Amino acid sequence: MVRVIQLPTCSLRRKVLIRTTAILSSLVFAGVLLLFLGHNPISVYGSILEGGLGSSYRFKETLTRMIPLALTSLGIGLSFRMKFWNIGGEGQIMMGAFGAAFVGLNYSHLPQPLVLTLMGLAGIICGGLWALLPAFLKVKYRTNETILTLMLNYVALKWITYIQYVAWRDPEAFGYPKIPNLESSAQLPRIFGIHIGIILVPLLVLFMYLFITYTKKGYEIRVIGENELTAQYAGMPVKKIILSTLFVSGGICGLVGMIQIAGVNRTLSIDVSNNVGYTAIIISWLAQLDAIAILAASFLFAVMVEGGSYIQTVYQIPQAAASLLQGLILFFVLGSEFFIKYQMVFTSKKAERLLLEATTEPIQE
């Protein structure tokens, strides 16, 4: 017989061991699938690594991909801490990019530092407001935030489509539906071939770590996540904290939108978020919302995405393989949580009977 026993605590060593085993198992599982499709899994994995890290150019491309992933994961991770399931990162990025593009297209005659600052602020405000709306409805009417934030993603997508195809369409683009490019004063400067948005990554990681671990606000957010009632009894202004946290969470996503248009795409288009909002959900869960682990996981995922586009050209494996692999990894990690909380004990029939005799007193409810 198998008995399941709940573990009171779990050592860090055991946790790391279990999670590593889970990730490795998912890679083995995906490898078997690749084998069935007629590919050599080891060489495919090798190519993913080569595509993501193989040359200084590819490494820079990977780092550029890591920037939005890490920042967005930190942003939505903040709302996940309160068990507020904000899956609207995608829409918040788009609306932030929209606000930033408005500033960038209309005020590019101002000095560059001022334009960029204003763009960043516009991005933060637009993304923050886009997250504040579901937060408000959640605290006021307890409306399901998961569906709200997701629906707002589609609304944002339709809005940007309208902006790109109708409202701001460049009449000089020969009928091609695109918005004019940003002037150079509205573009992020570069260092070592990467736009300076990368500096924000370590800064925000450090800030998040200190904020969550050492500040009063961070403590309050953690308590609300553990138990909202406890937070209420302790006299915390729960609704106010949820609203302000969601504004910050969406604001960070909005800033990502600004960074993407000013640092990578050089214009606003419907591709600005490029599934970053969804991938960030996996990353922040995989990293258990730990700021430093988010950095590591974002880098890993950036390698997978960059390598994923590489294997598409080499093996004709569709790029969606990367998201399939990400889903698989998360499935395995989710399943492995069981072994962190519980332990399986295999007992013989005889031991089972002895145990039954030893626990004949009535079970307390």
Next chain:
Amino acid sequence: MNIQWFVLFFSAAVVSATPLLLATLGELLSEESGNLNLGVEGMMYMGAVTGFTVGFMTENALLAVAAAAAAGSVGALIFGFLTITLRANQIVSGLTLTLFGTGFAGFVGTPIVGNKTPQVIIDTFTKIRIPLLGNIPIIGDIFFNQDLLIYFSYLLVLAAGLYLYHTRWGLNGRMVGENPAAADSLGISVTASRYAHALLGGALCGLGGGYLSLVYVPSWQDSMVAGRGWIAVALVIFSKWNPYKVILGALFFGGLDIIGFRLQRFDLPISTYFLDALPYLMTIMVLVIDTMRKDSFSKAPQALGASYFREER
């Protein structure tokens, strides 16, 4: 707007309501036993791509539809194993299933993007007028001059209602969703009931996806499900976990889904992009209005979203 336009519009609304109806029924069955599976979108994608691929290769309508349902069940099985057996968080597991299903559809579907559904299958699901019922003016044209899968979805609504309120299994399943500990003490297997409802629900979600790729579109296109799975999750709340009310919600959203396209010829002073956003905006409105009422969640299964572990009670 004459009567003919009206009939055509509502007849088309019934068609675009069908994937929503199937997926909503599926999610409702799943939720009744306590599984809050947010992977509807993913299961619809899995059903859509698998149904299409099988239909494309075998040119057999029945096999294609069965494959779509089976694919949805496989998605639900992953969800069930994670949340029922391994007691993982239902919300995160459901979200992951959505991401996985979308990735799966992209992976399997990329090589066949743009291919049309075989003519044999399109012919199988051509509109058939039902004798007598189909002759009723207006109503007959709208509801009883449709394809086989739509008639099947009508039957499914009736079957789901009978099942949930009048059969032992259905009632047991609802008890598991309300109070798993009580059901357990009566000797009802919580695990078996939750697995059964999750799988059944997944099959219907897969079928809804299959309807999109095999009948509604009918070809394989990227991002075809386009949020319908999430609208289905909202429709379950909207219908207050009552299978008969699902029809109303699905029809309403089916109508919204096509209104942009249908109104194009009237030269309205509004961009079609705004009309395209209507289903999503209305989902938000409906959810908010619904939750503004105090009793809105009183109809929800009490143990919805909670894993059950006998030793923990």
